[in-house]
Amino acid sequence: MPIPPPPSTFRCTDCGWRRTVIPRSDALILGVDWFEHCPQCGSQTLQWRPASATETFKARLQQLLGGRH
Numbered sequence: 001m002p003i004p005p006p007p008s009t010f011r012c013t014d015c016g017w018r019r020t021v022i023p024r025s026d027a028l029i030l031g032v033d034w035f036e037h038c039p040q041c042g043s044q045t046l047q048w049r050p051a052s053a054t055e056t057f058k059a060r061l062q063q064l065l066g067g068r069h
């Protein structure tokens, strides 16, 4: 069984946009689980790092409330 990648946080260094994603599977969906550029300003200078416990918690909560997956 494939192991989903760990939660990660993307951040745009240009406009400050930030998103923590919790992949549901190892099949990453561009624009949902993975970002190649900032959806807000289009910048490609995104920083990526593993999400902290707090960020993961918030993202989980957002998924539950939003239900947009």
Ligand SMILES: [Zn+2]
Binding pocket: 012, 013, 014, 015, 016, 017, 038, 039, 040, 041, 042, 043
């Ligand atoms: Zn941006």
